[in-house]
Amino acid sequence: MPFKARTVPVDLIKLRILHNRMNLSHEEKRYYLYQEKGFAGEVQFDLLTEKIRSECYILNDLVLKINDTTFQLDTTIIFQKTISLFDVKNSEGDYCFRNGVFETLAEKEIKNPLDQLKRSKSLFRQFLQKHGYNLLIEGKVVFINPRFTLYQAPLNEPIIYPTQLDTLMEELNTAPSKLTNQNKKLAEKLVSLHERDSSFIKVPPYDYEQLKKGITCRDCGSFMITVLGKNVVCNDCGCKEIVEAAVLRNVNEIKLLFPNLKITTKVVHEWCMVVKSKKRISRILERNFKTVGVRNWTYYE
Ligand SMILES: [Zn+2]
DSSP states (O other), X not given: OOSBOOOOOHHHHXXXXXXXXXXXXHHHHHHHHHHHHHHHHHHHHHHHHTTOOSSOEEEEEEEEEETTEEEEEEEEEEOSSXXXXXXXXXXXXXXXXXXXXXXXXXXXXXXXXXXXXXXXXXXXXXXXXXXXXXXXXEEEEEEOOTTEEEETOOSSSXXXXXXXXXXXXXXXXXXXXXXXXXXXXXXXXXXXXXXXXXXXXXXXXXXXXXXXXXXXXXXXXXXXXXXXXXXXXXXXXXXXXXXHHHHHHHHHHHHHHOTTSOBOHHHXXXXXXXXXXXXXXXXXXXXXXXXXXXXGGOEEO
């Protein structure tokens, strides 16, 4: 089990909802899918690291700050004498390494992951020094997608290619390490200094009016939902969910996207369209939230 687990970034959840409920521009959509893919790659790497048998603390997704500079570490593994940083890339397709530059085969330059790694390593080193720790830091860029190829790949750079993942895991599995109390203190310190509200994901502007209303399917996101007795049923994938759970899930969407909007029966009724009865909505809200105000001014917290 990781010492710090990875959760879906709030801004990625927002992007998911917006992607479903509004027409994102071509560029915004591409950006959203890129973020989704990056996250999927990190989760895939988590599945590998959680099998490591040698003593270590695994911290997934850390956002730290040093001298007003915020930086993100995909995976940080504390061993007794070293700390390993992994920057996970889920790129796929053919790339080429020319004169120290990463390019697509069409010679379109892409962000150099080695530069990014160097930067995080250096910031992390300063961070550790500031907090009185002096451990050896190792950093690697991990290309996790089996469909990734790098032509003219450099030999002496800290890169793990998809075909080397097994070897990497074997190495990490056999790393001699006996965790100390100081290691644990460091792990705790890192978690406590994690900037949970910082986000590197950009959410495009949106407003309430422009979003498509309606309950969406829990499993496939479809709007083709019918209320059948106690359940909502998806006409696309057949998924069934209790009405109350579906309404609450959708209230959470509203709260996430519009933290300042008061949750009233009217708002939820409008958002959840297929639930025809306002009374049913207000009963659900009454059961699950604190009622504030009376009659027409009632809202729920
Ligand atoms: Zn569905």
